[in-house]
Amino acid sequence: MPSQEQWQLSGSAPELYERYAARYMLGPWAPGLVAQAHLKPGERVLDLACGTGLIARLVAPAVGVTGRVTGLDLNAGMLAVARALPAPPGAPITWVQGSALAMGFPDASFEVVLCQQGLQFFPDRPAAVREMHRVLVPGGRVALSVWSGVSPYHAAVGEALRQHVGAGAAASFSASRVVPDAGELRRLVVEAGFRDVAIEPCVMNVRLPAVEGFVLSHLAATPVASAVAAVDSRARAALAEHVGRALRGYVDGDGLTLPDEANVVTALA
Numbered sequence: 001m002p003s004q005e006q007w008q009l010s011g012s013a014p015e016l017y018e019r020y021a022a023r024y025m026l027g028p029w030a031p032g033l034v035a036q037a038h039l040k041p042g043e044r045v046l047d048l049a050c051g052t053g054l055i056a057r058l059v060a061p062a063v064g065v066t067g068r069v070t071g072l073d074l075n076a077g078m079l080a081v082a083r084a085l086p087a088p089p090g091a092p093i094t095w096v097q098g099s100a101l102a103m104g105f106p107d108a109s110f111e112v113v114l115c116q117q118g119l120q121f122f123p124d125r126p127a128a129v130r131e132m133h134r135v136l137v138p139g140g141r142v143a144l145s146v147w148s149g150v151s152p153y154h155a156a157v158g159e160a161l162r163q164h165v166g167a168g169a170a171a172s173f174s175a176s177r178v179v180p181d182a183g184e185l186r187r188l189v190v191e192a193g194f195r196d197v198a199i200e201p202c203v204m205n206v207r208l209p210a211v212e213g214f215v216l217s218h219l220a221a222t223p224v225a226s227a228v229a230a231v232d233s234r235a236r237a238a239l240a241e242h243v244g245r246a247l248r249g250y251v252d253g254d255g256l257t258l259p260d261e262a263n264v265v266t267a268l269a
């Protein structure tokens with residue numbers, strides 16, 4: 001299986017992921033996903049494909065000291081950053097390295113499974129959704145999100161990568177946006193045994209810093225980091241200029257304001 005399929009980072013990329021991708025791209029969506037779970041004190045919650053633990057750290061205060069939070073991710077570097085960040089108040093968080101396809105938890109281990117922007121990277125999505133169902137108690141809740149379109153930022157960066165780095169890097173970068181649509185999401189969740197399935201399309205304006213400075217830092221936090229580092233500095237500068245030009249219409253003060261879209265799926269086990 002190609003490594004970009006599972007969105008794997010190496011070297012310093014997980015630290016940069018926390019600083020750039022988690023802060024600016026994923027962070028604004030996290031409170032909305034957590035709110036969909038209607039968490040109660042004392043619940044056991046799994047943050048699946050937790051990355052650097054954005055969702056898990058929001059969940060810990062919501063379920064309180066009697067709750068339990070587990071973050072599971074395939075990537076050791078992401079988990080190392082998660083472990084190094086200050087623990088929030090509330091439930092203790094356990095970080096576990098493992099695959100969404102075979103989680104290793106006993107049946108009925110959690111009241112809630114949350115998964116923000118992970119499903120599209122799982123090489124066997126039906127198996128992963130069946131695992132989510134298996135580890136939930138009967139009546140347990142799942143809330144997961146996947147992007148529902150290619151944002152102007154992703155379109156501009158994908159094209160700039162194609163022109164200045166190569167088609168492989170462009171395809172790898174764009175993999176996060178190759179997602180199941182609403183119909184496929186519903187089918188996946190229903191076929192895994194979930195009921196009361198709801199799919200909510202969500203749109204948000206996301207704020208980014210001045211993009212010519214931001215884009216290369218952001219790319220260093222993605223699976224294309226080494227491909228971008230391998231081209232010469234003129235190509236990197238041209239890439240940043242290309243993105244700046246393409247997104248001129250979104251400049252707002254000292255940064256950019258851009259629309260983005262995601263589908264949020266909720267269901268009961």
Ligand SMILES: C[S@@+](CC[C@H](N)C(=O)[O-])C[C@H]1O[C@@H](n2cnc3c(N)ncnc32)[C@H](O)[C@@H]1O
Nearest residue numbers: 006026049050051054073074075099100116121
């Ligand atoms: C875009 S990041 C999202 C991280 C986090 N949920 C967030 O909101 O910041 C995708 C994550 O999925 C993880 N991942 C990819 N394939 C996986 C698998 N098969 N099992 C577990 N985690 C996986 C990657 O290691 C990465 O941390």
